[in-house]
Amino acid sequence: MTTETPYTEDDLRAEAAAQHAVLTEDPDFMGVGEQMDDDIVTSTETDGGGRTWSELLPYEADGGEAYNSAQRKVHDLIRGAADVSEWAVNLGADGLEPDGHTLQLGIDPGDGDQPRVRLHFAFAPDMTDADRDRFVMRLGRAITGHL
Incomplete structure (x- = not known):
């Protein structure tokens, strides 16, 4: 090529x-x-x-x-x-925009309530806030339903 x-x-x-x-x-x-x-x-x-x-x-x-x-x-x-440089560059190059949605999993009260996993989201600019909310909520339910 x-x-x-x-x-x-x-x-x-x-x-x-x-x-x-x-x-x-x-x-x-x-x-x-x-x-x-x-x-x-x-x-x-x-x-x-x-x-x-x-x-x-x-x-x-x-x-x-x-x-x-x-x-x-x-x-x-x-x-x-954290070095999220590669992630940030790829988001911009793909036309996605990071947003404030996060999904935290495995919070251990004995560890100062720190999550073991935190997912951050980036969406296409034309996705509405309602669609973003719905996606994160459904993903959260799907993940916790299988843990």
Whole structure:
């Protein structure tokens, strides 16, 4: 089989996944703080906006200690995040969009209520929220019915 290029679509996806992984491997600490500065803190969001990190943790209040502590925690979460680069690249290339649906299985109360398995979902953009909900609920019932 001949192609117009000496590489395949899989080659492109593999390279994109490798570069994506490198970007999150060791994020720039100062860049994390700069990005946080004007981002709205999710728990403060309202219809009219919300408070940014710099508003929530003003430098003047404590010489930046609270802000710097939050910045370190965000940085550590990024560095400790699972490498889902290949998954993310393939989702985008396939035109799927990740969504907030998850299915958690095997939760062990003795293990801090941590799931043993968590499934994350990505759907075609034209799937309605109701169809997405229905799919996840039916899959969950099907799986738990066979465990």
